[in-house]
């Protein structure tokens with residue numbers, strides 16, 4: 259019997275926008291049920307790595323595979339399989355500002371799955387409760403919410419259809435420490451409870467240590483270190499040491 | 512001589528070549544976008560709630576401004592034709608020329624221009640802001656095609672409502688001519704009305720409505736395309752809105768000339 263393929267795999271992915279390559283032969287994979295966090299400095303290509311995995315960008319060369327099958331081209335249909343199985347929390351939450359909170363959370367159910375409004379609303383309220391939001395928030399518009407609440411609504415929208423794969427783009431950036439801790443806890447809770455595979459990018463090390471089973475460090479368009487979270491604080495890898503020092507507010511070694 | 516002081520040599524052939532390539536690339540991109548949008552608009556399944564919203568926002572909310580434009584244009588046109596006709600002792604031609612000018616040309620073009628001002632910039636700003644805040648990416652990951660959810664309802668609303676607005680502008684514009692002719696030019700109300708009805712052929716009206724459907728497509732397409740392809744945050748959204756409006760205007764006039772020359776019996 260052949261082993262199960264990784265849920266997601268970047269195979270020698272390269273991409274450039276005019277100048278120097280942003281990703282220069284990225285190799286990385288995530289096994290089912292694991293939570294991988296990709297860290298790296300600003301502008302190192304973390305967001306691009308995530309966009310490749312979501313089929314929102316194409317690599318110039320190399321491949322991204324979902325459950326062993328390469329993602330099809332942008333203009334083709336057939337990313338449906340990936341999207342049907344995943345939930346994404348975008349950096350700015352990316353809530354639809356013309357829709358109410360519950361319509362945002364239930365967007366997939368209403369518009370892709372053909373669920374009627376009543377059961378869709380019930381499912382949305384359920385997801386909102388899981389992220390500790392009161393039902394009274396359901397009929398507000400995103401512009402009436404604080405940044406932290408928007409993130410929670412975004413999380414509710416990501417989990418409402420019980421996805422197998424969760425993506426988090428900078429889940430705690432721009433949040434105060436206590437809200438960030440809440441979001442981290444919610445993510446851990448969801449990943450553990452739903453048994454999801456999770457891919458996150460962040461430069462918040464506290465968040466990374468909390469939500470990751472494994473950490474991968476992106477630098478110069480490649481993965482320069484990868485290992486279990488417990489080993490991250492022990493490794494002598496110079497890039498990782500540098501990153502740890504920077505995160506702790508220490509001067510460069 | 513110092514190399515720095517010398518201006519870079521300008522190569523006109525290369526410049527023309529680069530410009531041509533740029534234009535071709537844009538035409539290609541717009542055509543692909545239009546094809547995808549039309550495909551989604553014509554094939555269904557449709558997001559009827561979104562379509563209803565856009566019919567209201569694009570069509571119904573444009574009625575007052577289109578109506579006002581039409582009544583003043585019809586009235587001014589009547590006065591001008593009266594002056595011009597007077598030079599040939601042919602003042603009685605006013606109702607016929609007003610009707611022809613309004614139905615074939617002015618109602619569709621002016622309604623389209625008003626729509627371009629009101630709607631194309633709004634669409635570009637809406638969709639551009641959604642692009643800038645990753646809402647379009649989010650929509651795709653929620654298994655919903657933005658071409659179906661965002662683009663198709665707007666294109667359809669433009670194609671369906673601009674002919675209706677134009678029909679209203681036909682009536683109101685001719686009414687404006689009638690009003691000023693009977694109030695200040697000594698036309699008999701009944702004679703003017705009779706002359707209009709006897710003269711106008713159905714093709715005068717229908718050709719104007721066909722133009723309007725094309726213009727409705729152009730106005731909404733420019734809004735959607737420039738919004739969808741906006742880059743660079745708030746500033747990019749502003750630029751997208753301006754571009755959408757300008758290009759909608761230019762393409763309205765260009766396609767108007769093309770269609771008019773097609774529709775002219777020679």
Ligand SMILES: Nc1ncnc2c1ncn2[C@@H]1O[C@H](COP(=O)(O)OP(=O)(O)OP(=O)(O)O)[C@@H](O)[C@H]1O
Nearest residue numbers: 274275280298299300301302303304305306307461
């Ligand atoms: N669509 C694009 N067009 C042109 N350049 C891009 C595009 N997307 C990303 N880039 C460039 O790729 C590089 C990596 O960007 P990316 O957003 O992935 O960085 P990041 O690691 O997420 O940084 P940050 O932590 O600041 O978000 C940057 O230099 C950026 O300018």
Ligand SMILES: [Mg+2]
Nearest residue numbers: 304305306428
């Ligand atoms: Mg980023």
